[in-house]
Amino acid sequence: MGKVGDHAVVLGASIAGLLSARVLADAYRHVTVVERDPLPVGVLDRKGVPQGRHSHALLPRGVAILDELFPGLLAKFAADGVPAVESPAQMWFDVNGQVLGYEGPPEDYPPQDHPGYQPSRPYLESRVRDEVRAMPGVVFRDGCAAIDLVASGNRVAGVRVAAQDGREEVLPADLVVDATGRGGRTPVWLKRLGYDAPDEEQVPVDVTYTSRHLRLPPGALGDLLMVIVSAVPQRPTAMGLLAQEEGRYVLTLGGYAGQRSPTDLEGFLAFAERMAPPHVFAALRQAEWLDDARTHRVPMSRRRYYERLRRFPGGLLVVGDGVCSFNPLFGQGMTMAAIQATILRDSLADGGPDLARRFFTATAKWVDQAWRTGVGADRQILGLPQSRVERVIGAYIQRLQAVSRHDPVLAGQFQRVNGLIDPAATLFKPATVLRVLTGGPRRRS
Ligand SMILES: Cc1cc2nc3c(=O)[nH]c(=O)nc-3n(C[C@H](O)[C@H](O)[C@H](O)COP(=O)(O)OP(=O)(O)OC[C@H]3O[C@@H](n4cnc5c(N)ncnc54)[C@H](O)[C@@H]3O)c2cc1C
16 A cells, blocks of 8 residues: 555554554554553553453454454464464353353354454553564654644644653644543543534443453363353343463453452352353362452443544544443454454545544444444343333344354354454344244254
């Protein structure tokens, strides 16, 4: 792709910022990534990404995009022992109170193009950061916070940044991409420049995560690499046990509406026992615990509707959690950031005016799909009023999940939609609806 500009500045060097920088490096001669934290060398937690200590799963679409943007990266994952979740036998997926997954002969299950991956968050970020750092034209300014936008006419022309010693400077830019996450200040900056802030929708999920890392004796979990037990209205708590690199696991216990696991080991295990399938809990009893419990609270999920703004300055975009900060229990945020990066690449390649409108409109389709799915489930679990459409869709998906257990076609379709490979509309095509309503192949035969 030819260059469309001289300098792009990305604010935030977490997943959304790194993936944006990757695609901008093809379109701009210089890309500066501004990050408030001093960035660690190697695989380490950092202050600006406190969620990094908790389980993170990268959905198949996110994996496919990483593979496309960074050829060879998945081979490095494999070399470092990052487990790839590819077959139903490797997942225990208890959703809506029923264990999902195709139970028929494995050879009938349609092969999936990409597995899901679940490296630790610091590992993922450090490997992606190394790839971006190696790209020509990309410079990192870490230990440096963005404090305001600088405008010229109806465009953003740069960003004011402050180093840790308080020294301020303006970085001029043809494009500024705000990837500073759920706390991102673009709505405030827009108002200061005389624009409206975007409409917001919030769902008060009040989710708390409590996590510990562990090792298990070889074979303790059989083939399982991922155990997910999701919340249900009568038990608004959830657990995720994920195999990570270097033979470690992370166990995350989550709760809605202020429910949270104790942090002491005995209380943590007792909280897990309420949800874990017995064979998984038996394995946990043999665990070697590697660290103390850490907690993280997410008071609300939040969607900011930038695509609805009638006036928006040129030279500015917002990506990642700054657009939509999902309930983490659905594991969508990083994959959505990856989808946004590919849409940014395509929007730049298409050329033409009004980049922001084209970008926000194109991303809204995917963001909305993930947002609506999550919000429907949240409302059901929290006992909040649901629209009739949400109730009907919820009941349909529950039936689809049940039929998928003996219908490999439906199981494969559901897996692709769940992994954000295919749009949710795929599950509502007439042939699929018929399969769901008639109970799949077993009932028809
Ligand atoms: C507990 C928890 C669990 C999650 N689990 C999953 C999961 O399983 N799967 C999944 O896909 N997603 C998950 N997510 C979501 C995922 O972490 C985010 O979607 C992902 O990190 C992308 O966010 P981001 O890059 O937009 O923002 P963030 O990750 O929040 O990063 C923002 C970055 O901007 C920097 N920054 C902030 N302010 C400034 C400033 N003024 N100047 C410069 N830099 C600044 C921060 O230091 C940070 O580096 C989870 C989230 C939480 C909270």
